[in-house]
Amino acid sequence: MDIWPETSESLILRLNDPQDAAAWSQFLAIYRPVVLRMAMRRGLQHADADDLAQRVFLSVAKKVSGWEPHNAETRFRNWLGRISRNAILNELTRAKPDRAFGAGGHDAILDQVPDASDLSSALMLEARRQAVLVAAHAVEPEFSSSTWSMFYQTTIEEKPVKIVAEELGRSAGAVYIARCRVMQRIKEHIQSLSSFWSDE
Numbered sequence: 001m002d003i004w005p006e007t008s009e010s011l012i013l014r015l016n017d018p019q020d021a022a023a024w025s026q027f028l029a030i031y032r033p034v035v036l037r038m039a040m041r042r043g044l045q046h047a048d049a050d051d052l053a054q055r056v057f058l059s060v061a062k063k064v065s066g067w068e069p070h071n072a073e074t075r076f077r078n079w080l081g082r083i084s085r086n087a088i089l090n091e092l093t094r095a096k097p098d099r100a101f102g103a104g105g106h107d108a109i110l111d112q113v114p115d116a117s118d119l120s121s122a123l124m125l126e127a128r129r130q131a132v133l134v135a136a137h138a139v140e141p142e143f144s145s146s147t148w149s150m151f152y153q154t155t156i157e158e159k160p161v162k163i164v165a166e167e168l169g170r171s172a173g174a175v176y177i178a179r180c181r182v183m184q185r186i187k188e189h190i191q192s193l194s195s196f197w198s199d200e
Contacts, residue, residue, distance in 0.1 A: 012076055015064045028057065029134060034126035035084050042088050056080075056087045077127065135189040136182075143182060150175045151182035 014023035039049035
């Protein structure tokens, strides 16, 4: 998709209700793995990244009622990106007693933290990846095992089409068609999540 959709305002409004388990489940299914991967890519261990994600979403729960869209800069994903960036920055700069920094160590840590625009881009990239994974899992049962295998091996595992075709005893054209069918269905599934995405 050329323009990646923004999280729908109706879902964001539902997040104001901590008892709305369906809204929070839908929201966390996409964004929790995103925040975890962003934190781990900045050098945090999985347990630390998990703690950080909990803090990020606790902060979202406390502050989401104050979020208002005014322009492109206040899009929800940018707002969430800032919260995540601040949490990552706090985690990386919090000195632990057994952490050895050496000369200029704090500067090196701060250099690892991207600026807000880089983090917003990283958040969007990770959200796209997660949405594709969720959609792929949802549509997999719609396809035969051979069709799914052709898609999975060439797209996810990035094996050459020719090799997959030979291994499965199919033509390269059949592999391309299978891959295209699955990818189109994944795209349709993502676009159908109208309660999650809006086109803003």
